[in-house]
Amino acid sequence: MTMKYNHKFRRTVISSLVATALLGGISAPAFAEVKFGALYPLSGGLALLGEESYRGLELAVDQINANGGVQGENVVLETGDAVDNNQAIGEARRLISREDVKAIFGTYASSRSIAASQVAEMSKVPYFELGAVADDVTERGLSYVFRTNPTAYHMAETIIEMLVEGIAPELGVEPSDLKIGIIHEDSNYGSSVAKHQRAFAQEHGLNIVMEEHYPATSVDMSSIVLSLQNRGVDVVLQTSYQDDSVLFLRQADERGYKPKAIIGGGGGYSMIQTAEAVGADTIEGVYNVDFTQYRINPEFAPGIDAFVEAYEEKYGESPRSGHSLMNYAGALELLRAIDSGNGFSAEEIKEAVLAMDVPVGGTAAGIGMMIGENNQNQRARMMGMQWQDGALTTVYPEEASVAEMRTSQ
Numbered sequence: 001m002t003m004k005y006n007h008k009f010r011r012t013v014i015s016s017l018v019a020t021a022l023l024g025g026i027s028a029p030a031f032a033e034v035k036f037g038a039l040y041p042l043s044g045g046l047a048l049l050g051e052e053s054y055r056g057l058e059l060a061v062d063q064i065n066a067n068g069g070v071q072g073e074n075v076v077l078e079t080g081d082a083v084d085n086n087q088a089i090g091e092a093r094r095l096i097s098r099e100d101v102k103a104i105f106g107t108y109a110s111s112r113s114i115a116a117s118q119v120a121e122m123s124k125v126p127y128f129e130l131g132a133v134a135d136d137v138t139e140r141g142l143s144y145v146f147r148t149n150p151t152a153y154h155m156a157e158t159i160i161e162m163l164v165e166g167i168a169p170e171l172g173v174e175p176s177d178l179k180i181g182i183i184h185e186d187s188n189y190g191s192s193v194a195k196h197q198r199a200f201a202q203e204h205g206l207n208i209v210m211e212e213h214y215p216a217t218s219v220d221m222s223s224i225v226l227s228l229q230n231r232g233v234d235v236v237l238q239t240s241y242q243d244d245s246v247l248f249l250r251q252a253d254e255r256g257y258k259p260k261a262i263i264g265g266g267g268g269y270s271m272i273q274t275a276e277a278v279g280a281d282t283i284e285g286v287y288n289v290d291f292t293q294y295r296i297n298p299e300f301a302p303g304i305d306a307f308v309e310a311y312e313e314k315y316g317e318s319p320r321s322g323h324s325l326m327n328y329a330g331a332l333e334l335l336r337a338i339d340s341g342n343g344f345s346a347e348e349i350k351e352a353v354l355a356m357d358v359p360v361g362g363t364a365a366g367i368g369m370m371i372g373e374n375n376q377n378q379r380a381r382m383m384g385m386q387w388q389d390g391a392l393t394t395v396y397p398e399e400a401s402v403a404e405m406r407t408s409q
Helices: 019-024 046-067 085-099 110-123 150-173 188-203 222-228 240-254 270-278 302-313 323-339 345-352
Strands: 011-014 031-038 073-081 104-106 125-128 145-147 181-183 207-214 235-239 261-265 287-290 383-388 392-398
Touching: 011 222, 019 188, 019 383, 031 046, 031 085, 046 073, 046 323, 073 085, 085 110, 104 110, 104 323, 110 125, 110 145, 110 188, 110 302, 125 181, 125 323, 150 188, 150 235, 150 345, 150 383, 150 392, 181 188, 181 222, 188 207, 188 235, 222 240, 240 270, 302 323, 323 345
Parallel strands: 031 073, 031 104, 104 125, 125 145, 181 207, 181 235, 235 261, 261 287
Antiparallel strands: 011 073, 287 383, 383 392
């Protein structure tokens, strides 16, 4: 099921039977309207994960509207297409000046988020990032930019910890004996994760023998695969979007390169479409660290089953990655916070959001919510997964896992 968008697109999100099931009932309906922006890459190369992220926001709004809206007003999403950085800037300006949105939700792609949120900051309009991980999103000293999802720091931290505490012991080797190769796309996203991977690897005494970056639009990664082979890299850490994830996995398989472990950093490694593109045999056993996925201990992520039910009812298919879940969890708590506030001015929204206090394990994504330093959620975290039998399965940390790690060694 594919949705088409353009810059004139306006979607009013109303209650549904599945939202009712999530809530356990419907309060009095909201009649007035309050508009929020929804800014995602909905066309172009990042559209698949952009749309998946938008769906999570949409489901959160469904649920809020089914329970009477925000401060008694029905939430309307005014949608913008952040196909590239320039359009992200233009769409942010349009949403603020022409549509008069009270805040903007987005945006998944770090470079788009950084560009668009600067516009919101200058206009003193709250900007809520629900999915981009690059450091610069919340490390620019901005007053009206908030992020609910975990970051590049969390991603790299979990990758290295899972390697040291889980994968290396399963392989029966000392972590320091493994030769590590870091490859990543060269935008803010990949560069931020790689920077933290280096730091955490050094802290744990790991042996990085190669690091290389490339444009996400690359059409040939055979030279990178050859370098990894020639240097005897045992563990590949790749931070990538979908197309470059598929390209690397295919070309590594074609050359017969089979390292002891491949660990993806979110992006394409979380997509069922990536598994379908490269084939079950090629992706079997590949690790990934990203937002909460769907094969996870439900006690760690209460409400996840109801979220999946709502998603399937609305879109006629299963969730395609954890991006929808993370956007849903962040948006739902932000909207609840705004609902508890006393108006829709920037300062009133900011005050309400800064008062959020949701414990870890209090959302369907397993994360908590408390905005701290740099307006970053201090209770966000990543999960470690492995592709097993065609499904992305949580294997780390232990309290969230539903399966043991599998190695071919």
